[in-house]
Amino acid sequence: MAGDGYPTADIFQLLKNNLTLNKLAVEKVTCATASFDLYVGLQYLLSSLGMAYSAAVKKAQPRIINGIKANFGKGYYIYVYCSGERSPINFLPKESVVTTTNPQMKHSLQRENQTNISFNIVNRSLMVEECIVQTGIEEFLNSDLGVLRIKKIDRISYDHEWVYDISVPDCENFIAGVGAILCHNSLDACTEAKILPEIKVEIKKLAEDRFKVIVEDNGPGIVKEQIPRIFAKLLYGSKFHRLRQSMGQQGIGISASVLYSQSTTGKPALIISKIHPKKPAHYYELKIDTAKNEPHILKEEVREWNKDHGTRIELEIEGKYQKGRQSVDEFIKSAAVVNPHARFVYITPENEKMVFERATNDLPIEAKEIMPHPYGIELGTLIKMLAETSSRTLQSFLTTEFCRIGPGTAKEMCGKAGLKAEMKPHSISHDQAEKLFRSMQEIKVIAPPTDCLSPIGSALLEKGLKKELPAEFYVAVSRSPVVYRGFPFQIECAIGFGGQLDKEFQVKLMRFANRVPLLYQQGACAITEAVTETNWKAYGLQQSGNNMPVGPAVIVVHMASVWVPFTSEAKDAIAHYDEIIKEIKLALQECGRKLGLYIRKHIRAQEHQERMNLFEKYIPEVASSLAKLSGEKRAEIEQNLLTILKKETSSMNNVNGENGKEE
């Protein structure tokens, strides 16, 4: 493995005693090979083990060994660093650092031939403010750059237009749920595949309490092998540990829908999916084997489907069709507001076709996936992660499975918890895990990156609201992302006012989390609390106490986050965290101020005009009454009144003020 064709004594010792590389007394081990495949494979292996290494290619050259001249062919070299920090990945280019008072760094900087400087030293110096770095370098220090561990490499034959996810071994859970859930995972699938989504929902009434639900998307489709498991196996999916803003999360929605259909009507789910125009569509009739939680395939065949790609599911269920606040109609309408890039077609049981057109052809920015942040993790999850990790050491576990932890921070965390950085994660006891957990919360770590969020954006949110709501004034605000307990989140808010909206009733509140409408449990939601605690009187709406404001308005609040703290698994309401409520209130106030401005300007002016018109209508009446009463001429009285009206119009506003009350 090393040495010129022969493993060195060190390596032999290592192999004999079943030790790991980092137990070796040497700094690095060099592996040279003539095989390109081995060179590539070794790199994958090393990175999947969480080892630090660097690689180099050497040209063919003549060499003299022991006085014998030999022609060496092209060689591939890998240097494995036994102490993790030696890896070039942990070094910064020297010229980036400008000034320092840290003697260690000064020394490194002055040394000749030294082209880089340890990332750790810089980081440590930064923390105690011993050095000033050039602009840009801090960004690099704070960034997510690092080596991602490769868990498994499989060669697959794949000739489709889109690739779903190369980092996840199984496959994505990209369609799930009836009606509600089905839609948003379809949106997930389309966003991931960069397709402008078009979702069709059809509900057919078969009997008073029996319906057929058909949902069809134009998403990337599902590969044949995955169809049975996705639709007929509960909790199948890979989104569990994913920290990424997405609509579906648990892989429970669609299979639970299939289960519901099967237990209420006994009918199988009918699924057809196609991944490419040139590929055939696959049709399945599926049930869930509830004893084993495995798919039970009743029928499978290749079918013609006049569509480029997409998925369609048909379920027969028992249920009740209803209209109003908590209905499929409302859900789709709301989804259309916050997904302006999607087109929805909905055919109701009454055979009414509703089309919700797109407001934009731009897809939302794809949310990046991030590793959990040490501040946002719970002890139970940490224990589970420790047990499941493939990292060999605590240090590599911390640096690879969390964001914002570098080797130095990892060591510090271990040290504070009284643990060694070299310990095996699997050997950590419960007590030790608790100590580690505590030290993870105590040590200062930079906030997680916020590019894992995909906000709608104020302009698009406004457009979405405009196309679904007959108001006359619209305003939308998108706050900057903020971090709460290691979880980045972002609040967006919009208000539609006036027009055909109802004046007499409470304002309609539309709540969303990650672009999914929340229809139930309004009273239990943090959004509701933020709305009722905002003083809407200041913004021109009526409000009594801490109640929902009253007036012709609709308030939209959207929370985008990698982790939305729902009050329950049903994902109906957002839990009451002060930080979240505060941020929602700030968004509402920002919208409110603009609304207030508009109301004052336009509505007051309109009311004023209405009043003027009223005077004009009153004048003939007053004139004829006065004529009768006084015996004077009607026409003359009316003329006098009109003259005064013209004169008064200018000074009217003053008279209309608070002092207008009689007596």
Added chain:
Amino acid sequence: MAKKNESKKALEELGQKIVLDLHRGKNPEINIPVRALSNVVFDKKTKTLKLGDKIGSRSFFNVAHAKKFLQTVEVASILKKELLESGKHEHLRGVFYMAKRTIPGTKVNIVDEQVESDKIIEDLEVITGLSREQLHVSANKMGSMIGNIILEDSGDTIDCSKLGRGGYSIPSIVDELEFKKINAKYILYMEKASTYERLVEDRFWEKNQSILLTSQGQTTRGIRRLLQRLSEEKNLPIYVLVDQDPWGVYIYSVVKYGSINLAGQSERLTIPNVKFLGISCDDIIKYDLKRHLIKFTDQDIARLKQISEYEWFKDNKAWQRQLKMMKEMGGKVEIQSLSARGTSFISEKYLPEKIKNKDFLE
């Protein structure tokens, strides 16, 4: 006839004043004495409520007033043109219908409910200083009278002792009634018609040489004016019998001192020497009625507080004691509860005893 012209002239003057404002290019204004507790003065000398000198104004070019202004001139023109000029009388309800119509080009009615036109008529009364009756507007007949009294009404002679159980129905305008013959020692006025019926059946008026009068609830102007005339012209004592609760006390208060709303017309409506017969808090104890107490509602308690603070009760020690006792009892006792002691207990025992002992409150 002279009276009618006087009324007509007063309304005409109102109109001409407004037209004059218009000629001068002024925002037309109607001045109305304020009819609220804040502008009611208790005249200690005459012991009646009188209107103070606070004056509110109602101008047309003010959104808050415009509609009321229109209502005022419209109703005034109706009274002048339709009633006074033709010499006819109209009911409050009738005036409402004469004024009620939609203003062309709007969805606005000049008046939507009768209370609006009723209020305007009250306004016109204080503006002109004339009574509703003088403006030819009448109200519902709500009272009856029975007893040894013979009177003349529009040329008909009526013997109020020979009218069966119904009695004489008191018209809303009583100024033209003429008292022919009276053989009674006092007048008993009661709030409850059912008590009145009880006493009629027992022929109380015959046995006790009295006149019985009732209304339903608040005393109408017709009754008040009739009582005042009987008191002043015939020198008959008047006793009031009401429930023991704040509302009963207020009925007595209105008859005696006048009302806040009609403070402007106290002179022709109040009867300063009227006496409160019952039911007093002392009666409750004396006649063992405490178990018939009906708990006060929050409204009752609020009203009780208001009444105890009225100027005309404030310095009256006997009344302060009553009101305090009432508050402590925390409930009301109706006249009818006397029936628990026997159907005719009221006519055979309670009333004769109270009148004989002069057990009154003033």
